Amino acid sequence: MVCESLVKEGVEVIFGILGGALLPLYDTLPHYPQLRHILVRHEQGAAHAADGYARATGKVGVCLATSGPGASNLVTGIANAHLDSVPIVAITGQVARPFIGKDAFQEIDITGITLPITKHNYLVLEAASLPRTFKEAFYLARTGRPGPVLIDLPRDVQIDQAEFHYPSKLNLPSYKPTLQGHPAQVKKAAKLINESQRPVIIAGRGIIISSAYAELKELVEKAQIPVVTTLLGISCFPESHALSYGMIGMHGMAYANFAVDGADLIIAIGMRFDDRATAKVSAFAPHAQVIHIDIDPAEIGKNVRVDVPIVGDAKDVLQKLNKQVVSARHLDWVRQLDDWRRKHPSLVIRDSQGLLPQYVIRQIYEVTKGEAIIVTGVGQNQMWAAQHYYYDKPNSFISSGGLGTMGFELPAAFGAKIGRPDDTVWCIAGDGGFQMTIQELATVVQEKAAVKIAIMDNGFLGMVRQWQELFYRKRYVATPLSGPDFVKIAEAYGLPGLMVKRKEEVVPAIQKAMAEPGPFLVDFKIEPEENVYPMVPPGAALSEVIEEPKQEAKKAKVAADSAKLPVSNI
Amino acid sequence: MIKHTLVALVEDKPGVLNEMASLFRRRGFNIESIAVGHSEVPHLSRMTIVVNGANTVVEQVRKQLDKLIDVVKVSDITGDDIVSRELALIKVKTTPTSRSEIIEMVDIFRANIVDVGADSVTIEVTGDEDKVNSLLSLLRGFGIREITRTGSIAMTRGGVAPPSTEKKSPKTKER
Numbered sequence: 001m002v003c004e005s006l007v008k009e010g011v012e013v014i015f016g017i018l019g020g021a022l023l024p025l026y027d028t029l030p031h032y033p034q035l036r037h038i039l040v041r042h043e044q045g046a047a048h049a050a051d052g053y054a055r056a057t058g059k060v061g062v063c064l065a066t067s068g069p070g071a072s073n074l075v076t077g078i079a080n081a082h083l084d085s086v087p088i089v090a091i092t093g094q095v096a097r098p099f100i101g102k103d104a105f106q107e108i109d110i111t112g113i114t115l116p117i118t119k120h121n122y123l124v125l126e127a128a129s130l131p132r133t134f135k136e137a138f139y140l141a142r143t144g145r146p147g148p149v150l151i152d153l154p155r156d157v158q159i160d161q162a163e164f165h166y167p168s169k170l171n172l173p174s175y176k177p178t179l180q181g182h183p184a185q186v187k188k189a190a191k192l193i194n195e196s197q198r199p200v201i202i203a204g205r206g207i208i209i210s211s212a213y214a215e216l217k218e219l220v221e222k223a224q225i226p227v228v229t230t231l232l233g234i235s236c237f238p239e240s241h242a243l244s245y246g247m248i249g250m251h252g253m254a255y256a257n258f259a260v261d262g263a264d265l266i267i268a269i270g271m272r273f274d275d276r277a278t279a280k281v282s283a284f285a286p287h288a289q290v291i292h293i294d295i296d297p298a299e300i301g302k303n304v305r306v307d308v309p310i311v312g313d314a315k316d317v318l319q320k321l322n323k324q325v326v327s328a329r330h331l332d333w334v335r336q337l338d339d340w341r342r343k344h345p346s347l348v349i350r351d352s353q354g355l356l357p358q359y360v361i362r363q364i365y366e367v368t369k370g371e372a373i374i375v376t377g378v379g380q381n382q383m384w385a386a387q388h389y390y391y392d393k394p395n396s397f398i399s400s401g402g403l404g405t406m407g408f409e410l411p412a413a414f415g416a417k418i419g420r421p422d423d424t425v426w427c428i429a430g431d432g433g434f435q436m437t438i439q440e441l442a443t444v445v446q447e448k449a450a451v452k453i454a455i456m457d458n459g460f461l462g463m464v465r466q467w468q469e470l471f472y473r474k475r476y477v478a479t480p481l482s483g484p485d486f487v488k489i490a491e492a493y494g495l496p497g498l499m500v501k502r503k504e505e506v507v508p509a510i511q512k513a514m515a516e517p518g519p520f521l522v523d524f525k526i527e528p529e530e531n532v533y534p535m536v537p538p539g540a541a542l543s544e545v546i547e548e549p550k551q552e553a554k555k556a557k558v559a560a561d562s563a564k565l566p567v568s569n570i
Numbered sequence: 571m572i573k574h575t576l577v578a579l580v581e582d583k584p585g586v587l588n589e590m591a592s593l594f595r596r597r598g599f600n601i602e603s604i605a606v607g608h609s610e611v612p613h614l615s616r617m618t619i620v621v622n623g624a625n626t627v628v629e630q631v632r633k634q635l636d637k638l639i640d641v642v643k644v645s646d647i648t649g650d651d652i653v654s655r656e657l658a659l660i661k662v663k664t665t666p667t668s669r670s671e672i673i674e675m676v677d678i679f680r681a682n683i684v685d686v687g688a689d690s691v692t693i694e695v696t697g698d699e700d701k702v703n704s705l706l707s708l709l710r711g712f713g714i715r716e717i718t719r720t721g722s723i724a725m726t727r728g729g730v731a732p733p734s735t736e737k738k739s740p741k742t743k744e745r
Contacts, residue, residue, distance in 0.1 A: 111585070115585075116592055116593075123585075174640060174641055174642040175639050297636070297637075298630070298633035298634050298637050301626075301630075
């Protein structure tokens with residue numbers, strides 16, 4: 001019944017680990033060759049792989065874990081998907097019904113545990129309700145604001161027989177996501193846009209989820225509105241576009257942050273004003289009125305005061321909005337932004353004999369010609385990957401934004417590669433986070449998934465070390481980190497690897513990785529105490545951005561250098 | 571911080587109360603009272619929740635409650651023209667001399683005596699929270715053994731339209 005339901009939902013891949021409470025279900029799997037089961041090495045890996053798969057394909061990712069520790073190991077991955085609105089269905093085994101609530105072997109109250117981190121969850125108590133439960137779960141996961149749904153399956157429910165009847169209709173009277181933007185609100189928003197002198201669009205992951213790329217571009221070009229993105233909004237709008245000003249936030253581009261600070265109108269689309277994006281909320285966009293377009297009414301007014309809220313799907317709202325927005329130029333404003341970009345280039349890599357991570361990322365961009373899907377860990381590696389790779393290809397940046405889960409990178413990159421086998425997938429890792437889910441190298445090798453791995457290896461928990469350096473007087477408590485020899489580890493798992501210590505070895509190593517048909521690992525021994533800049537210190541406003549101190553002296557030289565972004569015609 | 575009365579229509583399923591309570595717990599709200607019972611629609615229950623909190627935070631929690639799949643609708647009816655009632659059982663110590671005085675008070679409050687013991691009486695009182703509190707404060711002098719209160723249940727007055735956001739006349743008190 002479970003497998004039949006999965007087939008009905010068009011599931012192709014399941015990431016999981018079996019166990020006692022799932023034996024009946026796994027026993028039926030061989031009858032369904034259309035369901036590809038991938039055995040991971042830790043359940044957290046299953047959840048992240050389903051997450052990476054879902055983000056890369058737009059389909060619902062499925063992961064499977066047994067009762068007790070199997071289920072609880074999924075928790076981080078489920079929370080990660082919850083915070084980043086990723087559609088996954090997690091299926092867990094549960095002890096047989098007569099044992100529930102009796103602290104039976106490998107029993108855990110997983111529906112209770114995941115209550116606050118799932119969009120919805122189910123404990124199925126009779127086999128007859130399985131089809132309806134699966135239908136609802138997949139529907140809830142992918143519609144409205146997507147999110148994780150968990151289904152807990154007692155062992156004996158998996159064995160029970162019932163007639164399989166997959167419902168064609170759903171009965172969810174209380175679940176009606178608002179997709180259509182309210183016309184009156186759209187009209188108000190259009191009026192504000194048409195009157196604005198200094199508008200800025202802040203685009204988030206909602207654009208990617210709703211595939212509103214073309215609609216966003218139309219709005220931008222019609223009214224000539226500069227675009228900045230959130231971290232998860234990266235790759236929703238081509239970064240080489242003349243009106244793209246990169247990412248905002250704590251490690252956003254200085255000029256992007258200045259743009260938000262100086263704007264008279266913020267048009268926020270499919271983003272939720274996360275604190276890492278807004279910095280000090282009370283000083284966020286002080287001169288601006290705010291239009292907030294989001295599918296989730298609970299996000300409206302949560303962090304930032306909103307003048308015109310529009311609840312709806314980004315694609316629908318933008319289509320309506322584009323009809324009412326008049327063509328405009330905003331020449332002075334765009335000139336001002338370009339001026340900021342010239343004076344505060346943010347992305348210039350200084351000359352250094354050492355191996356700079358920014359340089360490594362830039363070379364990955366050059367070698368892959370910007371065509372790769374980049375999946376990152378969390379911390380410095382994530383910020384460098386967000387900053388120094390230019391994302392023109394839609395949905396080509398996958399990262400753990402809300403939860404900030406170190407260890408996301410490898411299993412998520414694996415999931416992305418399984419979902420999009422024809423694309424090049426680069427996993428950008430830190431040496432800290434990589435060791436948190438390193439066991440998935442075995443999965444990568446077993447499934448022959450050609451994931452290319454670049455470790456930004458600085459021997460530190462780098463982002464925390466950076467904070468210790470800047471805000472805790474350089475007391476490096478518990479951040480120095482001795483790692484293994486990653487190349488030997490790779491070899492032991494059965495994939496080739498290279499260690500890179502010098503600048504001139506970077507490009508050949510990336511080329512070698514690309515030439516390899518299967519997975520490949522490159523351990524980049526980067527400058528150990530390199531920091532991520534620009535940076536807005538915690539508690540400061542977006543406008544109070546610190547630029548790279550080492551860079552200050554060279555500003556004059558740098559200004560000349562600043563035509564680094566390829567600018568396309570508009 | 572003001573007292574908010576939320577009314578929710580929810581699916582009559584296991585776990586719903588837990589889900590809702592969990593959202594208040596996350597913000598560190600103490601739920602003053604919560605009362606649940608069947609509604610006019612089969613399989614749907616109506617809940618009345620009373621919490622103390624800042625307007626913006628309660629509104630945020632209300633939206634998050636509304637998002638729960640098993641929650642059909644949540645309204646904050648604070649400040650609306652509402653009828654609210656609470657039932658309390660109060661066991662009061664009695665002496666031969668105090669008993670008649672207590673009975674008199676019970677009559678004034680249109681409450682009932684539902685049980686009489688050798689040295690105590692149990693009083694049943696229905697009314698809005700203020701009325702119950704007033705009676706309680708008067709009875710306190712006699713010595714209270716035990717109190718059980720249901721918490722408020724509430725609905726808006728008049729037609730069935732959803733409660734407006736506008737402030738109407740202050741809530742009517744009845745004695």
